[in-house]
Amino acid sequence: MKIVICPDADRARWLAAQVLARQVKTKPASVLGLATGRTMEAIYGLLAETARQQSIDFSGVTTFNLDEYIGLGAEHPQSYRYYMQAHLFQHVTVAAENTHVPDGTAADAEAEARSYEERIREAGGIDLQLLGLGENGHIGFNEPLSALSGRTHVVTLAQATLKQNAGMFGNDMARVPTRALTMGTGTILDAREALLVVTGDTKAEIVGRVIEGPLTALVPGSALQLHPRCLVVLDEAAASRLSQRDAILWQMQHDPELRDLLAV
Numbered sequence: 001m002k003i004v005i006c007p008d009a010d011r012a013r014w015l016a017a018q019v020l021a022r023q024v025k026t027k028p029a030s031v032l033g034l035a036t037g038r039t040m041e042a043i044y045g046l047l048a049e050t051a052r053q054q055s056i057d058f059s060g061v062t063t064f065n066l067d068e069y070i071g072l073g074a075e076h077p078q079s080y081r082y083y084m085q086a087h088l089f090q091h092v093t094v095a096a097e098n099t100h101v102p103d104g105t106a107a108d109a110e111a112e113a114r115s116y117e118e119r120i121r122e123a124g125g126i127d128l129q130l131l132g133l134g135e136n137g138h139i140g141f142n143e144p145l146s147a148l149s150g151r152t153h154v155v156t157l158a159q160a161t162l163k164q165n166a167g168m169f170g171n172d173m174a175r176v177p178t179r180a181l182t183m184g185t186g187t188i189l190d191a192r193e194a195l196l197v198v199t200g201d202t203k204a205e206i207v208g209r210v211i212e213g214p215l216t217a218l219v220p221g222s223a224l225q226l227h228p229r230c231l232v233v234l235d236e237a238a239a240s241r242l243s244q245r246d247a248i249l250w251q252m253q254h255d256p257e258l259r260d261l262l263a264v
């Protein structure tokens with residue numbers, strides 16, 4: 001893992017947006033893996049703004065989102081398809097038919113999971129996978145105890161996740177769907193590059209377990225320790241429980257790739 005600690009959340013989100021923008025500039029036919037959640041909202045805003053300012057063309061880009069709630073259709077304001085349209089797709093030049101979010105209303109969710117995996121393969125695999133982190137260590141909706149080599153599948157969400165995401169459902173946990181479709185941890189690990197962005201002190205403890213803790217199905221995000229090209233962007237609050245802070249700062253000062261990134 002290469003890790004960057006930013007002075008604050010705004011800088012972390014801005015850097016993440018620049019990594020995504022650079023990916024599309026360098027490879028206009030990129031296949032992007034995308035994430036949802038509160039952390040990503042500002043990142044997409046900054047990405048759309050950067051795309052506008054620098055005339056970055058998204059018309060050759062293909063996207064695959066990590067996950068979707070089962071039972072919520074594209075018109076449901078809490079569906080991840082709706083979220084993506086609102087926060088990113090309508091603000092960049094990506095072609096609608098090139099944007100993929102698992103279909104939470106598919107009659108056969110298992111078949112949808114298999115077809116989603118197939119579509120990722122047909123697109124040539126994911127170049128850059130953007131990731132957030134659940135407070136319980138989930139990536140996508142791969143909850144604790146998920147198979148670390150899992151493919152796109154149907155999951156039952158953990159209570160901690162329903163609680164964490166209740167804010168988007170009028171603070172009513174009972175309204176959060178209990179099932180979802182998600183890329184598996186194995187699917188995520190297949191991406192050629194991964195970008196994990198975490199901000200805020202509520203995630204400091206789990207960030208420590210993801211980055212420095214043992215590789216364990218109890219913390220699905222710890223599987224990223226296996227990824228050969230994983231960049232982690234943190235703010236000071238999220239990084240506050242890391243024991244290897246000095247080593248990380250040393251890398252930030254001396255690794256040419258990180259120095260380039262930090263110069264933007």
Ligand code: GLP
Pocket residue numbers: 035036037038039040066067131132133134138139140141161165
């Ligand atoms: C949801 C998504 C995850 C995301 C998480 C983080 O659970 N399925 O992919 O990482 O939210 O959410 P937030 O950024 O709101 O803390």
